Amino acid sequence: MGPGMLERTTIGIELVGWRRLSPAFWVSAIAQDLRLVYSFRHVLGILVANQLKVRYQRSALGFLWTLINPILMLSVLALFMSQVLRMEIRDYAVYLFSGLVPWQFFAAAISNGSMSLIASENLIRKVSVPKVIFPLAESLVAAVNMAFAILALAILLQFVRPGVNVQLALLPVGLAMYWLFAFGLALTTMTLVTYFRDCEHILQVLLQALYFCCPILYMPRQVGRFAFLLDFNPITHFMAFSQAAFYYGQWPTAQNWMIAAGGAAASMLLGYSVYKTYEHDYIYRL
Amino acid sequence: MSTTTFIDSNGAAIELDAVSLRFRRYGDSRPAIKQAVLNAIFSRSYAKTRDFWLFRDLNLRISHGQRVGIVGANGAGKSTLLKVISGIFYPTAGRVRVTGRIAPLIELSAGLNPELSGVENVYLNGAILGFSPAQMSAKMERILEFAGLEPFARTPLKYYSTGMLMRLAFAIATDVEPEILIIDEVFATGDAEFIQKASGRMHKLMDSSHIVVMVSHDLSLIRQFTSRVLWIDKGKIAADGKADDVCEQYLRSAQTPA
Numbered sequence: 001m002g003p004g005m006l007e008r009t010t011i012g013i014e015l016v017g018w019r020r021l022s023p024a025f026w027v028s029a030i031a032q033d034l035r036l037v038y039s040f041r042h043v044l045g046i047l048v049a050n051q052l053k054v055r056y057q058r059s060a061l062g063f064l065w066t067l068i069n070p071i072l073m074l075s076v077l078a079l080f081m082s083q084v085l086r087m088e089i090r091d092y093a094v095y096l097f098s099g100l101v102p103w104q105f106f107a108a109a110i111s112n113g114s115m116s117l118i119a120s121e122n123l124i125r126k127v128s129v130p131k132v133i134f135p136l137a138e139s140l141v142a143a144v145n146m147a148f149a150i151l152a153l154a155i156l157l158q159f160v161r162p163g164v165n166v167q168l169a170l171l172p173v174g175l176a177m178y179w180l181f182a183f184g185l186a187l188t189t190m191t192l193v194t195y196f197r198d199c200e201h202i203l204q205v206l207l208q209a210l211y212f213c214c215p216i217l218y219m220p221r222q223v224g225r226f227a228f229l230l231d232f233n234p235i236t237h238f239m240a241f242s243q244a245a246f247y248y249g250q251w252p253t254a255q256n257w258m259i260a261a262g263g264a265a266a267s268m269l270l271g272y273s274v275y276k277t278y279e280h281d282y283i284y285r286l
Numbered sequence: 287m288s289t290t291t292f293i294d295s296n297g298a299a300i301e302l303d304a305v306s307l308r309f310r311r312y313g314d315s316r317p318a319i320k321q322a323v324l325n326a327i328f329s330r331s332y333a334k335t336r337d338f339w340l341f342r343d344l345n346l347r348i349s350h351g352q353r354v355g356i357v358g359a360n361g362a363g364k365s366t367l368l369k370v371i372s373g374i375f376y377p378t379a380g381r382v383r384v385t386g387r388i389a390p391l392i393e394l395s396a397g398l399n400p401e402l403s404g405v406e407n408v409y410l411n412g413a414i415l416g417f418s419p420a421q422m423s424a425k426m427e428r429i430l431e432f433a434g435l436e437p438f439a440r441t442p443l444k445y446y447s448t449g450m451l452m453r454l455a456f457a458i459a460t461d462v463e464p465e466i467l468i469i470d471e472v473f474a475t476g477d478a479e480f481i482q483k484a485s486g487r488m489h490k491l492m493d494s495s496h497i498v499v500m501v502s503h504d505l506s507l508i509r510q511f512t513s514r515v516l517w518i519d520k521g522k523i524a525a526d527g528k529a530d531d532v533c534e535q536y537l538r539s540a541q542t543p544a
Contacts, residue, residue, distance in 0.1 A: 008373060008382075008383070008384045008385075009381065009382070009383045009384075010373060010376055010377060010381065010382040010383075010384075039416065040413075040414075042412075042413035042416075042417070042418050042419065043410070043413040043414055045413070045419075046406075046409055046410050046413050046419070050399075050402060050406065050410075122399075123397060123399075123414075124374075125374070126374065126397070127372075127374065127397050127414055128372050128373030128374045128388075129414065280375075280376035281310070283374065283375065284309075284310035285310075
């Protein structure tokens with residue numbers, strides 16, 4: 001019954017300080033955190049399941065909303081865009097959704113992940129639990145929602161533009177890198193928001209701005225001489241994977257690959273080291 | 287940094303070696319960018335005075351089989367000590383070593399989520415204590431029955447009364463057979479009937495736990511349940527010894543203010 005006898009040794013935070021400089025510290029820290037997350041996998045599972053339940057189970061139409069929502073949104077947007085920008089509506093629908101779905105994942109993972117410690121304040125102050133599971137749960141929820149949305153998207157697209165691109169095979173790889181990018185960034189923004197509550201509002205504004213800096217509503221060629229700016233946005237390169245699979249039908253470029261992989265690695269590096277630095281201090285800021 | 291390893295020995299133990307805890311008080315005002323900027327400009331002198339050391343080189347050893355009570359004035363650091371033992375607060379310096387599965391009843395309602403139903407909370411709490419949903423399903427009926435909450439099993443906790451919450455939390459926490467039991471003012475609420483039921487179960491639980499550490503202002507409760515008592519005063523162990531002796535000492539000091 002239950003887990004066996006546990007031994008836990010907690011070393012003072014000050015003792016850890018200088019060890020940060022050695023790579024061995026990070027190797028053992030990562031190994032430990034993975035083990036810790038594994039031992040809290042049931043909590044993680046319940047956190048994720050509860051969020052999904054709220055979304056899919058407690059509404060009358062449940063999963064259908066994942067299908068209905070895009071259709072409704074599309075009708076509004078596509079009508080507007082096709083009338084104002086004179087775009088071909090069928091094409092535009094496909095393009096829009098291959099960018100919008102990944103964006104919604106990103107926005108949810110970042111904004112919910114950032115607030116996750118504050119939202120679970122009660123638990124954190126009273127139970128010993130690795131803090132990382134809260135942003136992790138949020139990014140997993142966002143990922144599951146994205147998976148459902150992509151499924152819905154793929155189904156809808158069969159009516160608009162039948163057939164499947166082979167580039168779909170690369171989508172899981174692209175999304176995995178995208179997930180790492182978003183999770184790493186969420187660890188960083190979570191720390192900022194927890195320490196400086198003002199950042200929550202700033203973050204929302206930045207997300208809104210970033211939304212318009214991504215090729216979602218418009219295509220790169222439409223912004224003319226500013227198109228090169230889109231290349232500086234790493235999200236452009238993650239979206240390239242879903243747009244390749246659903247819209248362009250061309251393989252992601254080498255630049256896409258490099259920036260996506262590099263962005264994911266850099267984001268995780270930053271996020272994890274920020275997290276390890278403040279891991280035991282968050283509790284004083286809640 | 288924390289290390290968690292499974293060992294197969296049977297000896298539960300709590301060891302605190304030279305534990306110091308610097309408590310950060312960020313005060314009533316929410317930490318804001320303004321303050322960080324001011325700190326940076328005035329090289330951190332702006333808010334430095336708000337940190338204080340709650341524990342300095344605290345040493346404590348609780349070994350297998352001991353039932354320890356902790357007494358002391360409000361704000362002396364009793365609950366914080368429990369939080370250090372259960373791993374909620376990390377020591378600023380020193381080392382905490384705990385062997386055995388801990389059930390931290392630090393405020394009974396700790397792991398309860400008001401948005402979730404009774405049943406969902408049983409799963410969540412069980413998970414926090416390291417039990418899988420399948421293992422908790424096996425305990426579900428017994429927990430709900432003990433708490434007397436079968437009719438409200440599917441009701442979100444936000445509609446529960448305080449007493450109902452307490453009963454549920456108590457029923458979950460005491461059903462998981464922890465090796466180390468940490469209790470912070472458990473008997474604060476609940477009606478007479480439940481307190482009686484609870485105290486019976488508490489006895490049983492304490493008998494089966496390897497180590498019990500309890501904080502209470504109720505000295506008769508402390509005397510009844512524990513054999514060793516720590517008196518914590520301003521973050522220091524003022525006395526440590528037989529329950530009756532230390533309670534006596536503590537009472538005397540309380541009656542004659544220094």
